[in-house]
Amino acid sequence: MLPASILAGLPTFTGAANAAGLVPAFRGTPRLAVGGIASECSTYSRIRARLEDFTVRRGQEIFEAPLSLPLLRYDVPFLPTLEATAPSGGPVERKTYETLKADYLERLKKLLPLDGVYLMMHGALNVDGMDDAEGDWYEATRAVVGPDCLISAYYDLHGNLSRRAVDTLDAMTAYRTAPHVDRVENVMRAADMLTHCLRYGLRPGIVWANIPVLLPGEQSSTEWEPGRRLWADLSEYNRLPGILDVSQLVGYVWADEPRAAASVVATGTNREEQTRIVTELANRYWNARHEFKFGSPTGTIEECLSRAMASPTHPVVISDSGDNPGGGGNSDQTFFLQALLKAKARNVLLGGMTDRPATKACYKAGVGATLPLSLGATLDPAMCQPVHVKNAVVKHLAPVTRPEDGEAVIEFDGITATLSARRRLYHSAESFRDLGVDPAQFHIVVLKCGYLHPTMKALANPALMALSPGAIDQDILHIGNHRRKPTWPWVADLSWTPTPYVSARFRRG
Ligand SMILES: [Zn+2]
Numbered sequence: 001m002l003p004a005s006i007l008a009g010l011p012t013f014t015g016a017a018n019a020a021g022l023v024p025a026f027r028g029t030p031r032l033a034v035g036g037i038a039s040e041c042s043t044y045s046r047i048r049a050r051l052e053d054f055t056v057r058r059g060q061e062i063f064e065a066p067l068s069l070p071l072l073r074y075d076v077p078f079l080p081t082l083e084a085t086a087p088s089g090g091p092v093e094r095k096t097y098e099t100l101k102a103d104y105l106e107r108l109k110k111l112l113p114l115d116g117v118y119l120m121m122h123g124a125l126n127v128d129g130m131d132d133a134e135g136d137w138y139e140a141t142r143a144v145v146g147p148d149c150l151i152s153a154y155y156d157l158h159g160n161l162s163r164r165a166v167d168t169l170d171a172m173t174a175y176r177t178a179p180h181v182d183r184v185e186n187v188m189r190a191a192d193m194l195t196h197c198l199r200y201g202l203r204p205g206i207v208w209a210n211i212p213v214l215l216p217g218e219q220s221s222t223e224w225e226p227g228r229r230l231w232a233d234l235s236e237y238n239r240l241p242g243i244l245d246v247s248q249l250v251g252y253v254w255a256d257e258p259r260a261a262a263s264v265v266a267t268g269t270n271r272e273e274q275t276r277i278v279t280e281l282a283n284r285y286w287n288a289r290h291e292f293k294f295g296s297p298t299g300t301i302e303e304c305l306s307r308a309m310a311s312p313t314h315p316v317v318i319s320d321s322g323d324n325p326g327g328g329g330n331s332d333q334t335f336f337l338q339a340l341l342k343a344k345a346r347n348v349l350l351g352g353m354t355d356r357p358a359t360k361a362c363y364k365a366g367v368g369a370t371l372p373l374s375l376g377a378t379l380d381p382a383m384c385q386p387v388h389v390k391n392a393v394v395k396h397l398a399p400v401t402r403p404e405d406g407e408a409v410i411e412f413d414g415i416t417a418t419l420s421a422r423r424r425l426y427h428s429a430e431s432f433r434d435l436g437v438d439p440a441q442f443h444i445v446v447l448k449c450g451y452l453h454p455t456m457k458a459l460a461n462p463a464l465m466a467l468s469p470g471a472i473d474q475d476i477l478h479i480g481n482h483r484r485k486p487t488w489p490w491v492a493d494l495s496w497t498p499t500p501y502v503s504a505r506f507r508r509g
Pocket of ligand 1: 156157158180
């Protein structure tokens, strides 16, 4: 549940267009469906997302998700179908996607006739053998609901768009912050457009400019320049006549597929104004491409480690950025652990190693036991070698009811490490304190993350980012680039001017 204070602050739908003198066009209550599928899939990962990796909410369960709660504030009921989300990771197994899609479509059909569909998406879904899974989902949706139904989509800032997706949607909006702190606002932007247009009989459309620029995810923060200024004024455009939303997407660089790129998208009813805006913003983004940079000093694992060991201040918080599960990394790589042991680093907290067999062995042995463990490389043995520890002491075991939720804290060779049976984020100070570990007490804290969570940022003294190898290698010039269209920075001297694209639905009016 969202806190009551947040719920109380959410407006109920009242129809903002009253101020513009619009007259409600809809007689009766529109029929709106809600559903979707979201994940962020690195094509550089050998892991596959299967059904058990998804949180699937069916029917009314959808409203148990915090991000669906704002929909309950509208005076138009949203009719639930299926919503599936999986943590960032590798591509989705084809069979899993088809199973989820069939279930969703079946539920959608039962709700017909529909006036609108609100879809909770991400934009970086990759399915085995399919380049544009979101486009496929939208086309399947459109085939069920027909040409007159409005479809509005919710996107992450790190989503990729295709002409197929744009041609099928009527409205879309994306986060305006990274780290993403405007999730609730994003829900309401997407839902507002839908309810507003239905109430006043408006048929919105999308104008899109695709920008051939891709950035390492950790450079795309809106907390520092140029991200801060590039996203700061987007909401100002909503004041212009006929403009409902202007969104700007960084894209998802770890998808080696033709659609991967940055985008500017304007939703509205004023094609000329939307075209002018996306042209202006796409040029602005393109011209700022050289300014993007990491938010903390970077280096190789060894460089960061030697700097940390020599640091007079602590804790030195180092991001093992290539293995960050928050962006699609495996979280089972051992490159950093190997370097720690080789350098004989002491007083170290190593957070977030996923290893189900080792976690299970810790539960079997119990708190206080000493046991030999093989650590890491269980999800992708081809990426790196496991590390064999002779004497690991089990310090803490989280009380859980399902083995797959297990979390253990172990100590060996001057290192305290958290182990997890499944891929999960250990980015915040709370995620460690919940396990009885205080990150502030260590000289070095190694996290499988990118830019730091605010609670870690407050502790870090200093913060460093290791450009480590992995499924989301931040050193993007050296990742495989086989299927993308010509894109900066791989094509350093690329010349480009925006070519705004008016969606097929908008062109037809
Ligand atoms: Zn994102």
